[in-house]
Amino acid sequence: MKTIFVTCGATVPFPDLITSVLDKKFIDTAIKFGYNRLIAQIGNGYTETLLKNVSKLDTTNNYICPLTAEQLGCNEVACSFKLKANDFEFIAIAYSSKIEDIIRNHASLVISHAGTGSILDALKLTKRLIVCVNDKLMDNHQQQIADKFEDLGYIVACKATSASLMRGIDIIQTNTLQEFSTTRNTNFENLLIKTAYSNTTGLYK
Amino acid sequence: MELSVVHWFASGILIISLILSRILFVLPFFRLNESHKQDEQNIPDETIRKKIESLTNNKPLNAFIFLGSGGHTGEMLRLLQNFNEILLKSGAILHIGYSDDQSYQKFQNLVKGKKDINVQYYHFVKAREVNAGLLQSLISITKTLITSLIHIITIKYKMINKPHLVLLNGPGTCCIIALWFKIIDILLFFTSSNIIYVESLARINTLSMTGKILYLFADQFVVQWEELIQVAPRAKYFGILV
Numbered sequence: 001m002k003t004i005f006v007t008c009g010a011t012v013p014f015p016d017l018i019t020s021v022l023d024k025k026f027i028d029t030a031i032k033f034g035y036n037r038l039i040a041q042i043g044n045g046y047t048e049t050l051l052k053n054v055s056k057l058d059t060t061n062n063y064i065c066p067l068t069a070e071q072l073g074c075n076e077v078a079c080s081f082k083l084k085a086n087d088f089e090f091i092a093i094a095y096s097s098k099i100e101d102i103i104r105n106h107a108s109l110v111i112s113h114a115g116t117g118s119i120l121d122a123l124k125l126t127k128r129l130i131v132c133v134n135d136k137l138m139d140n141h142q143q144q145i146a147d148k149f150e151d152l153g154y155i156v157a158c159k160a161t162s163a164s165l166m167r168g169i170d171i172i173q174t175n176t177l178q179e180f181s182t183t184r185n186t187n188f189e190n191l192l193i194k195t196a197y198s199n200t201t202g203l204y205k
Numbered sequence: 206m207e208l209s210v211v212h213w214f215a216s217g218i219l220i221i222s223l224i225l226s227r228i229l230f231v232l233p234f235f236r237l238n239e240s241h242k243q244d245e246q247n248i249p250d251e252t253i254r255k256k257i258e259s260l261t262n263n264k265p266l267n268a269f270i271f272l273g274s275g276g277h278t279g280e281m282l283r284l285l286q287n288f289n290e291i292l293l294k295s296g297a298i299l300h301i302g303y304s305d306d307q308s309y310q311k312f313q314n315l316v317k318g319k320k321d322i323n324v325q326y327y328h329f330v331k332a333r334e335v336n337a338g339l340l341q342s343l344i345s346i347t348k349t350l351i352t353s354l355i356h357i358i359t360i361k362y363k364m365i366n367k368p369h370l371v372l373l374n375g376p377g378t379c380c381i382i383a384l385w386f387k388i389i390d391i392l393l394f395f396t397s398s399n400i401i402y403v404e405s406l407a408r409i410n411t412l413s414m415t416g417k418i419l420y421l422f423a424d425q426f427v428v429q430w431e432e433l434i435q436v437a438p439r440a441k442y443f444g445i446l447v
Binding site for chain 2: 010011115116117120141142144145148182185186187188190191193197
């Protein structure tokens with residue numbers, strides 16, 4: 001299964017992002033690029049709203065979620081279904097203790113909120129990453145972070161609308177992004193050791 | 206009579222100036238810039254690593270690390286993971302401060318397979334819960350101040366005369382922790398707490414509130430974006446560390 005993984009972060013829900021990826025036009029674009037499944041980590045307290053929205057969609061009757069809650073690192077799968085029109089599958093979980101495993105084992109593309117943790121998780125696993133800024137947050141460095149990582153060429157940044165996400169997916173599928181390097185940082189190691197060892201032993205001058 | 210007044214006055218001035226000079230010595234603002242910094246950049250990585258290797262083999266590192274919550278904990282755990290060859294090296298003695306159980310769990314997951322590191326845990330009470338009233342806040346802040354002082358004294362006692370560092374990042378409790386460490390440093394004349402503060406990756410152009418306060422106390426102030434050097438000239442920049 002070619003899967004998109006969407007993560008809203010653990011702290012606050014991000015309804016606009018989930019609504020956008022459930023949009024028919026967005027799903028059509030995803031299918032155009034070969035994706036046939038979407039796994040979403042939606043945050044706590046959003047399951048009921050999601051179920052209400054999903055009940056309006058035309059889904060198959062007997063879909064059984066192929067991944068267990070255990071595999072997804074949560075207590076229960078919040079919602080899962082397959083669309084009748086195009087067999088596109090959707091799995092939602094509120095929270096996951098195994099985000100990295102899900103990204104590593106299942107995702108070909110990650111769409112993430114602009115938290116530094118989620119951004120680094122995806123980049124370190126060398127996955128394509130679209131970062132979606134939640135402009136409804138007060139006190140907000142997320143836009144700056146997204147712009148910065150985009151300027152460095154690691155990600156594509158976009159807004160939480162289906163149109164912006166469709167543009168994002170188009171850019172990310174047709175362009176090569178910069179690879180995020182995770183080399184050892186000897187200068188910082190040196191600082192740690194110098195600070196720890198200089199005052200007590202006098203050895204490290 | 207007059208003579209004793211002069212005596213008192215003189216010794217008063219002497220004591221005050223001693224304390225002041227000690228404070229100036231302990232706090233980082235007036236420290237001379239390390240002049241050998243330039244040469245160091247020419248030492249090859251291999252040599253530095255060998256030196257680190259032999260130092261940490263000879264005497265294990267003692268570190269106090271504070272985990273806050275959510276994103277701060279995430280950054281600190283990634284920092285520990287990225288520099289595990291030093292910070293989680295076998296033989297290391299780690300004092301872990303935490304204020305929520307999730308952070309405690311996550312840290313335990315991180316060190317699950319490592320049997321040779323000695324970990325001691327310290328629970329810190331959160332300084333203020335959201336929506337707390339004024340009186341409640343005052344009580345909880347006092348509680349935090351006292352319990353954290355007891356922890357810091359314990360940790361300081363265990364780390365003294367051993368290679369040690371205090372590693373802090375974003376959470377507000379770090380301000381209280383740094384304050385206690387520095388007050389103890391000022392009172393005890395022969396020690397430094399070696400506080401290293403790493404500013405959050407989310408900060409590109411301005412320091413966080415904790416960052417602004419810790420800029421006054423931390424022995425080494427590290428930022429993860431070069432832009433911040435303009436705001437905090439004493440800061441050091443090594444790229445993204447978390």
